[in-house]
Each structure stands twice: as structure tokens, then as C-alpha cells.
Amino acid sequence: MNRTPLLARRLFDRIEPVHAVTYFAPEARSALDGLGYRGFWMGYFAARSAPLGPAPAAVVTAAFYNFTPERVAKALPDAWEAAPPADALRAREQSAVAALRRYGVTDEDAAPAAELAAKAACSGDVGGRPMYAANRALDWPQQPLAQLWHAATLLREHRGDGHVAVLTAEGVSGRECNVLHAADGRVPEAMIKRSRDYDDAQWAHHRDALRRRGLLDPDGLTQAGRRLKQHIEDTTDALALPVLDALEDSDVEALFRALTPITRKVVAGADVPAGTPMGLNRDDLDDDSAHLG
Numbered sequence: 001m002n003r004t005p006l007l008a009r010r011l012f013d014r015i016e017p018v019h020a021v022t023y024f025a026p027e028a029r030s031a032l033d034g035l036g037y038r039g040f041w042m043g044y045f046a047a048r049s050a051p052l053g054p055a056p057a058a059v060v061t062a063a064f065y066n067f068t069p070e071r072v073a074k075a076l077p078d079a080w081e082a083a084p085p086a087d088a089l090r091a092r093e094q095s096a097v098a099a100l101r102r103y104g105v106t107d108e109d110a111a112p113a114a115e116l117a118a119k120a121a122c123s124g125d126v127g128g129r130p131m132y133a134a135n136r137a138l139d140w141p142q143q144p145l146a147q148l149w150h151a152a153t154l155l156r157e158h159r160g161d162g163h164v165a166v167l168t169a170e171g172v173s174g175r176e177c178n179v180l181h182a183a184d185g186r187v188p189e190a191m192i193k194r195s196r197d198y199d200d201a202q203w204a205h206h207r208d209a210l211r212r213r214g215l216l217d218p219d220g221l222t223q224a225g226r227r228l229k230q231h232i233e234d235t236t237d238a239l240a241l242p243v244l245d246a247l248e249d250s251d252v253e254a255l256f257r258a259l260t261p262i263t264r265k266v267v268a269g270a271d272v273p274a275g276t277p278m279g280l281n282r283d284d285l286d287d288d289s290a291h292l293g
Helices: 005-024 026-034 039-052 057-064 069-073 085-102 107-121 130-136 144-169 174-183 189-195 200-212 223-246 249-269
Strands: none
Touching (some): 005 026, 005 223, 005 249, 026 039, 026 085, 039 057, 039 085, 057 069, 085 144, 085 249, 107 144, 107 223, 107 249, 130 144, 144 174, 144 223, 174 189, 174 200, 174 223
């Protein structure tokens, strides 16, 4: 098998938009509002943490990693007084399917990608991966579109749990990793500050902590900072790659051929913004090949 960690990165660029409709599509916001969750963030924390059950806010903070405990506590456990986790799970899946259909993705389009993505998604090691394990423990959907969305969710949470493990091992806190991400040019500073709830003083506090470690200077990342950031990204890719061991090379190529046009339709739907905290690369989406030859 001619596989490198770059393959995992390219797969991530394809699965993350499919998963992310659950945050950005109007169908999702309407469904979660309809359950009584107050505002975007209560809906976000309820829907994404629902596979964990009614977990305490501290547990969700630990699993999500880069949100402040105060931000999480504004949503949980109050959200469960409006609607229980089972309702949130149902709403997020149904609204994601509705959004994918609106983009023009059919069950026939989704079925080949869903079958292959599911085979990969169910093959990962759950050890040390709480969000992946919680989502994997859910009942498998029946519709191909729902299966594809669920498989994409498993794959992205598997990757995300690995990313948190790398950050923790390198002594980079959940808050500091956002500052590093912005300094590397992966995401706009203003966007990450807004979406992850920093004021100027908090941002400066974490920036100064990274400067004391020699990772930042007034111009941005130092050489040591660039090496660490690249190490984090490369190791995250390497930890995400083994889920594809369940697929033969021909299956990986088939997955890319089936999935990439779907991702292009999601991107064209314009609900998922070009700039997200995930720092996705859309320049590669004109290429349907996994490049394993």
C-alpha cells in the first residue's frame, strides 16, 4: 500500500464539510431551535455532545478541549431541560440529511461512499477517543444519506480525538492551540477569537505563554513554533490514517471518487463557510483521485 499521512489529510478535507452541515445548515438550526435549545451555542453543545448522554459540562469541556468551561456551562446541563440527548441525536441526523438532499445529493449518490466510509469508520481503535467511541456506539442509520453523514461524523471525531491527544502530549492547551492555529495562518485570528470566545486580554495571555516557550515572537511563529505546529498536524494525520487499513487500495480510490463530488455539492451549497476553525483546504476538491498508484 502506497499510503502516507497526506492521504488522511485529503480525506479530512472531504469528510469534514459533509459532517459540518450539522453546524451550519439552516435545517440544523431550525431543528435544534425547535427542540427549545436557546441560540446557536446551546444547540451546538447539545447536538455534538448528545452521543455522550447527559454528561456534565466538565466532561464535555474535556472532550471538546478548546472551549472555556464557562462557555460550555452556559449550555449544559440546561439544554437537557429543553430536550434530552435522544431528541438532539434525532434532530441532528434528520436535519443533516435534509440539507444534503437540498444540495442535490441523492441516496444513489451517497450509497457507494457511505458503504466504504462506514467500513473505515467502524474499524478504528476506540482507545483514548471518547467522542469517536460515543458516536460509534450509536445505532447505525438505515438511509444511505444518513449513513454517509454518520460515517463522516465518526471519521472526523476519530481524527479530532487523535488531535487532542497530540496537543496534550505536546503540552499545548486547548486555548493555546487556537492561538497557534491563527499564527500559522490556518484560520483568521478574528474568526477564531469570536467562535472560541476570547477577549483581547485572554488572547494576549495565551499568546504570551507561547512566547515564553519560544514558539511565538512579534512576527508570528518562530522556527520552533513552525516545527511544533507541523509536527502536530503531521502526527494528527498519521494517527488518523489507520482507519483506512480496512479498505483495499481500490476501495480507497473508489471512496475518493464517490465522496469528492458530494463534498463539492456541499461546498457549493454555501452553508459551510470557507473559513472555519478546522482550517480546511478546498483547493484539492477538483481532484477525485486518492493518488495511490
